[in-house]
Amino acid sequence: MSKISVVPFGPQHPVLPEPIHLDLVIQDEKVLSAIPSIGFVHRGLESLVDKRDFKEMVLVAERICGICSFGHGMGYCEAVEKIMNITVPDRARFLRTMFQEMSRLHSHTMWLGLAADAFGYESLFMECWRIREKILDMLEMATGGRVIFSICDVGGLRKDVPDEMLAEFDRRFAALKSDYDHVTEIFLNDDAVKSRLCGVGVMTIQQANDLGCCGPFLRASGVRRDARMTNYEAYGELDFEPVTANEGDSYARCKVRIGEIYQSIDLIRQCIAKMPAGEVQAPVKGLPDGEYMMRIEQPRGEALYYVKANGTKNLTRFRVRTPTFANIPGLMEIMKGTEVADVATLILTIDPCISCTER
Amino acid sequence: MRHAIDPGPMAVEDITPDVLLDKVTNLKYKEWRLMQICATKVGEDRYEVLYTFGHGYKMFSYRLTISDEDKINSITSIYDIAYLYENEMHDMFGIQVEMINIDFKGHLFRMGRETPFK
Numbered sequence: 394m395s396k397i398s399v400v401p402f403g404p405q406h407p408v409l410p411e412p413i414h415l416d417l418v419i420q421d422e423k424v425l426s427a428i429p430s431i432g433f434v435h436r437g438l439e440s441l442v443d444k445r446d447f448k449e450m451v452l453v454a455e456r457i458c459g460i461c462s463f464g465h466g467m468g469y470c471e472a473v474e475k476i477m478n479i480t481v482p483d484r485a486r487f488l489r490t491m492f493q494e495m496s497r498l499h500s501h502t503m504w505l506g507l508a509a510d511a512f513g514y515e516s517l518f519m520e521c522w523r524i525r526e527k528i529l530d531m532l533e534m535a536t537g538g539r540v541i542f543s544i545c546d547v548g549g550l551r552k553d554v555p556d557e558m559l560a561e562f563d564r565r566f567a568a569l570k571s572d573y574d575h576v577t578e579i580f581l582n583d584d585a586v587k588s589r590l591c592g593v594g595v596m597t598i599q600q601a602n603d604l605g606c607c608g609p610f611l612r613a614s615g616v617r618r619d620a621r622m623t624n625y626e627a628y629g630e631l632d633f634e635p636v637t638a639n640e641g642d643s644y645a646r647c648k649v650r651i652g653e654i655y656q657s658i659d660l661i662r663q664c665i666a667k668m669p670a671g672e673v674q675a676p677v678k679g680l681p682d683g684e685y686m687m688r689i690e691q692p693r694g695e696a697l698y699y700v701k702a703n704g705t706k707n708l709t710r711f712r713v714r715t716p717t718f719a720n721i722p723g724l725m726e727i728m729k730g731t732e733v734a735d736v737a738t739l740i741l742t743i744d745p746c747i748s749c750t751e752r
Numbered sequence: 753m754r755h756a757i758d759p760g761p762m763a764v765e766d767i768t769p770d771v772l773l774d775k776v777t778n779l780k781y782k783e784w785r786l787m788q789i790c791a792t793k794v795g796e797d798r799y800e801v802l803y804t805f806g807h808g809y810k811m812f813s814y815r816l817t818i819s820d821e822d823k824i825n826s827i828t829s830i831y832d833i834a835y836l837y838e839n840e841m842h843d844m845f846g847i848q849v850e851m852i853n854i855d856f857k858g859h860l861f862r863m864g865r866e867t868p869f870k
Contacts, residue, residue, distance in 0.1 A: 414862075428854070429860075430845070430856075430859070430860065431860065431861060431862075432860065432861025432862040432863050435861055435863050436854035437868055437869070439869075440868065440869055508825065559839060599761055602785060603785075603832075603833075604833055605785055605786055605787070605831075605833045606834075615778070615860050618808070618809075620809075622809060623809050684762060684764075685762050686804060686811065686813065688811065695787075697787060697788050697804065699790060699802065701789075701792055709792060709793075709794065710790075710792040710793075712790045712792070715791070719787075719788075721836060722832070722835075723835040737860065751861075
């Protein structure tokens with residue numbers, strides 16, 4: 394039996410897109426436990442409530458993350474709208490839902506690419522990101538932005554999307570399914586991919602619940618919980634069920650994200666088919682006074698937005714509980730007993746977004 | 753196509769620090785999960801600490817109001833994962849939490865400034 398060592402992992406590592414540091418306690422090649430450290434790029438965006446008014450804070454919220462930016466702006470707006478009793482126009486609700494699903498789609502596609510890159514499967518990585526470009530092109534057409542859209546606003550949206558453009562999106566999303574069929578076939582059936590994912594980093598349903606996990610990480614362990622089921626925006630008028638798997642391993646996480654890719658395409662097309670006519674912005678009168686905790690389902694899982702206001706233009710508190718922050722205890726748990734060589738892949742399987750965590 | 757319950761207004765109960773552990777233990781026995789803990793500065797040397805729990809799609813919060821000098825008990829003996837939130841509160845606001853199971857002593861977030869939100 395060899396001695397126990399502590400190996401630092403990160404914050405700079407080829408497989409990590411963003412900085413997180415882990416102290417890995419190892420014996421031979423087995424990980425006994427892992428201890429996280431974060432905060433290398435903390436920006437303190439929440440404290441900007443002192444300097445920016447509640448309307449400007451939408452733009453700050455969007456800048457929490459460069460992948461799920463739209464969702465952060467939308468979650469913040471929803472919380473403020475609940476406090477101010479603003480009824481968002483139907484068309485804006487459906488458009489917001491569409492943009493949120495487009496964000497999920499490009500986020501999961503990006504994750505597939507990063508996972509392929511981690512296995513050393515570069516052609517698959519490029520193929521996934523080629524598909525993602527098509528979604529970013531559509532987002533650019535509709536909003537003018539590829540990463541930060543700045544289209545969400547308290548009371549609705551800053552601008553409408555023409556019906557002709559929506560019809561064009563519908564055609565493109567119908568065609569996109571065959572692109573996904575090609576790459577997802579490899580992820581689900583290729584032996585090289587399966588050998589890196591199957592049976593690695595297993596999380597039981599009990600552990601997933603106890604450790605407060607969320608998103609695809611949670612649903613891959615068989616928990617049927619998805620914040621979209623709380624009917625915010627237009628989700629209550631769309632037909633869908635949470636995508637789950639029962640194995641709880643890295644392969645199951647991949648399978649759930651692939652299922653959610655097809656689900657997002659379906660939800661986007663449902664939104665376009667049911668898109669109501671009318672305005673996209675409700676009038677905003679007065680200043681927020683009160684508090685609300687909003688939750689939405691981001692691509693990485695359930696995100697919480699707490700807004701507290703005191704009747705002035707500046708909020709008292711804006712707090713975001715990001716999904717990656719909630720998934721850190723689960724990540725530490727699945728590392729126990731795995732090989733050191735699997736650590737990088739395991740970190741990727743929770744789809745960490747340190748940028749969100751270090752808002 | 754309504755899927756589940758609508759969350760409705762935010763449900764919060766104000767409590768005092770001495771009953772925190774009892775209240776939280778009670779929720780744990782009823783299989784509520786910890787969703788988040790956060791602090792809010794509500795005046796000179798005054799803070800609110802919000803503990804949010806979930807059960808299915810239901811959400812409920814307990815709120816403590818404490819002063820700068822007060823120490824609060826960690827709930828990590830009931831919910832292990834609270835260590836991240838409690839260390840975060842300590843690092844950001846300087847709130848003193850006693851008996852955290854994994855206490856980073858101010859070094860969970862590796863920042864240049866101590867307690868930047870204080």
